Amino acid sequence: MCSKEFKVPALTMQEIISVGPQSNDESVKKCLHCVCYNSGNIYRKIENKVNDGDIKGASALLFSNDTIAPDSQDTILALREKHPSAPLTLQLPDPPLANDNSLQVNSKEVLSAIMSFRNGSAGGLDGLSPQHIKDLTCGSSGEAGRALLEDITRLINFMLEGKINNNITATLYGANICALQKKGGGIRPIAVGCTIRRLASKVCCKCIAHTINEKCVPIQLGFGSKGGCEAAVHATRTFLQNNGGEVYINILNEIDSIIHKTLSTLFNCQISDRAWTQASLPIRYGGLGVRKISSVSLPAFLSSTHSTQDLVSKILSKSLMNCDVAYMSEAKSAWVMACPNQNFPKLLNVQKLWDEPLCKLTYELLLNTSDEITERARLLAVSERESGYWLQALPSSHIGTLLDNSTLSLCLCLRLGLKINEPHRCVCGEGVDQSGHHGLSCQRSAGRMSRHACINDVIRRALVTINVPATLEPNGIVRDDGKRPDGLTLVPWKQGRSLVWDGTCVDTMAPSHIRATSMRAGAAAESAEAVKRHKYAAISQNYIFVPFAVETMGPWGPEAKQFYNELSSRLIETSGDPRAGTYLGQQISLAIQRGNAASVLGTLPRGSDLAHLFYLL
Template sequence: MKHCLFVPKFTYILRGSHFWKHPTLISNLDNLILETLTTVFNISFGERTWTQASLPVRLGGLGIRKISSVALPAFLASVHGAQNLIGKILAPSLGVLEAAHCSEAKNVWSLTCPNTDPPVNPCSQRQWDEPLCRLTRNSLLETALSPTDRARLIATAEWESGLWLQALPSPTIGTLLDNSTFRLATCLRIGASTNMPHRCQCGVMVDNLGHHGLSCSRSAGRIPRHASINDVIRRAFVSAKVPALLEPNGLVRDDGKRPDGMTLVPWSMGRPLVWDATCVDTLAPSHIPGTKVDAGAAASSAESLKRRKYVNLGSSYIFAAFGVETLGPWGPSARRLYKELAKRLIEASGDQRAGLYFAQRISIAIQRGNAASLLGTLPSGLDLGQIFYL
């Protein structure tokens, strides 16, 4: 959507004219984009949700930009990029000239971003755009409607949280989200309504945001999500030439439970690696005190708990907890394992994007689990098995 929708097709006009000086035209075009998104996504966008959706993915948005946000940075980058050519054409006869409206545009940018230095590379549209985007995101954080809203905004700005939006949507390789899953994942990301208020099957009232389903004691998505994440991890090990199996025998905890997986050959220092994955709810009431301050706090806490449970595993194994959250952030241990596994995937396949593909599959598995959890609170009907391709 972000590559084929209106703004990319309109970039030439934005870069080649002072379109930023015509707010009425810009407003009409922004409304057209919003109407299109509302129709295609089947989501009701409010002012805050539309503002967040228009941010780049790296800052918690959907990457579908507003014309009003892009017009000024596009013009400034284009003007500075063409300045040398303008000088070569006009300087011999007319001296040093500046492109029309350039000074005015720089003044507007400086007033909008006070105490911010101009870009090191003024020809880069991203460097002009980044301070404006961060101002918008900071404004959303400062005006957060609740601690839960703040925790959501912090979590969605993490790199791992937007990976499902970067994946190639292909049914052949299992990375295509069905319409319902995509809509619910988008709603959770931008804070839009997912459903009408209703009573969950556990008896608790569910509000229009649907967050209860993510932490419900009868969550319909928890078990298939856990299985899907572990299957992705195991397949990644196998692709990296490290045979692995799930739920190995002989490594039972005191409570009778087994870890999620183990490599069958040494991983490092002559020892096999044992991993245990978990996905915790970013927005659960018990996690909000941490997640409203630090992204990934809930995942980090879950990883610490996993390490305590496997403290008696022994020195013959390397243990790695793989903690992730429902809104996307990963824990420190998961990031370390990902970096090492991504490096080996690249070495084994020769594809520099192999590690990224692995991370995207984890992200997609989380979104499918979220969708199944939200739909599982409804009174009837949908076969949740179709969400997962297992």
């Protein structure tokens, strides 16, 4: 079942924020309309949503055509028509007695409900937003946060007992209301209740959801029925078309073609069919995570049908006895043909398990059909876990994770192996081909020093966060050739010894490394760490030395990974935020990408007209 409105598939937020130029293709314009300045300060509103971490809200703004309704009598009348006053004869249940057993919850359940609020959720009449409570009760708030959580738990239990004073119920259970004007006419009322009341509702609903499910399914498929909407769709299709049908593959391919053209326009680069295949893979396989509809439709359908099969059977039990969901067998056959010699997943309701073999086959096909050694090295490198950290970062200018349009386009072209510039001569005198790879290893590259300094600063700030003060380029510690390491902790790291680290970023595509990196991902970084450890062998008795080597295409060396894992664990323990280690990895990955972009741009002659050389400016 498809909506008549065209909807753009999910992009990573780095890609959504970087809005590209216009296109003459009408289908692409239809996509770009959602991400350009289409009215007022919509771009600023989207950026604020992203800065708040409200990705869902930002996406809703991108695709919404609703506007604020005018402050008029007609709007008020429309709202009253949708929400009339309660009748005077309304009969409510008797309030609970003092000795009645009521639902009681603990602080763990309340904390879980607090954290389930969407980032950026608005507050009610009292102005208290869910984010306020999140910040005040998170792990880093310490004893004060735990005490506040206990007080909130007691308040929630007090509300569940029905003991709230009637004089404040109008405020506590009231809401702010906002009237939106629908594009097709009419009013869409949005009511935002007080956070404490919503919190109590969340806790209560979670406790009774299972009971509601047993009493209402399959007659009611809303609250308490997981996958209810999907089950209704599958049941309807099975009931109407129990004798088979056809899959409209051409429609899916047409949508994929529109996505392909839209990406090329957004990022101002020519994405070949082979590069589009790579881009449509998940980030963990070296792609951009912008999936082809034709690729995800089969795994999505199979996981959906299996997750709702029992519920569909209940819905159709009186009409069709022991009937499989429509097209399930055909979909299984199609998956077996696409993935020969593969067993069905152990968990049939998990889409990722159906999708994983398909993605792996596509990636291996790209790798095995690589004609050039550089392409193979690139595909191996970008499929490393650390290579995709930057694509998963929340693009926010407030925390320094937003890439400008030119940097983002350059980084995507390097990841996909696209043409970046016209062949020209570098400032060092060497020739630069259309891939722009020379700048990544050029000794006169503009990005080498900034990238190196940024990575070391990220490591130093992470150490300071866990209460381990550190300094960069310490005096008094030198290696055999007189050069100093990049950093030193001023207090012992472990075993009574301070930590000394020295970082480096080697080029995956450099002629000296390309043979090794085309055989094994991360080979250049591993080799660089071995060289560093040999050079600093003299200080290893008094200090714990860690070589931190990364590659331009993203992979990290084994010792860098080990140090990152240890540092991440301490960050999580100190901050109480389970995502703290992920944020560290994203910052390091972004530093690598910014350095790559600066290095590529640094090959240009000083002060020349760049327009005829670069596509991405």
